[in-house]
Amino acid sequence: MVATPISASSRYIPPGTRQYYYVPTIASLASPTRIELDAGTDLTGEVADVSGFQTTSESTDTPDLGSRFVSKIPGRISADDSSITMYASEDSQDVRQLLPRDTAGYIVQFPEGDIAGRTMDVFPVKVASAPKMTDVEDPAKIEVQFTITAEPEENVTVPA
Template sequence: MVATPISASSRYIPPGVRQYYYVAAIANQASPTRSELDAGIDLTGEIAEVSGFTTTSESTETPDLGSRFTGKIPGRISADDSSITMYASDDSQDVRQLLPRDTDGFIVQFPEGDQAGHTMDVFPVKVASAPKATDIEDPGKIEVQFTITAEPSEDVTVPA
């Protein structure tokens, strides 16, 4: 008997599908309410690129005297350095007003869009800095750098 194959996926590319919200307050990050999400700011239309907003787990070795083999178990979880690069406005009315240094809140990532029943990831964040890009040939951009302040809630069901 052969193994059952994984079900076929509906593949996609992130542009036009993935969304990012900044939400100032969420009472329970493992279960944000629709009203909390709706009170957020949809950053998607101004995003040039995103980096990070992922978690990784270290491996911890578990040697014992009963074997020469050293097994491993999942260890501490950490979040990668994260940033969202957004377009700057020539009148300074852009992300700099919304997310100045030391702003706390949540970045909510909707990998398949803000649709009830799909999943989202909720990252508690603090703005570390927001440097302006200095390239004179590209559009003006601001890279908002975030620290992830606590363990994110991943694969949370998007509420109706």
């Protein structure tokens, strides 16, 4: 008997597909409502780069006297510090107004777009800082640095 192959993926690149929202209030991370998402701000058009916004799990050794082999189990889950780099505006009317230091809320990542029935990831965040980048040759940018304040919900169905 031959194993059933995994379904073929519809491959894509993130530009033009992936979206990021800042949402100030979400009652249930496992099921944000369309009203809550629509009350947020779509950051996508000003995003130059994104770092983080993913979870990782440690491995924990589970040795026993019955074997020399040391098995492992999944351990604690964490999310690295994350950031979204956005373009600065010469009139200072940009992400600095929306996300100053210590702002708490949620970054919602739509890997395949804000389309009902697809999935999204919801990260509870607090802005750690928003430094202006100092490169003199590239367009002016601001790197909004976030701490992830609680366990995110991943692969949540996007509501209609």
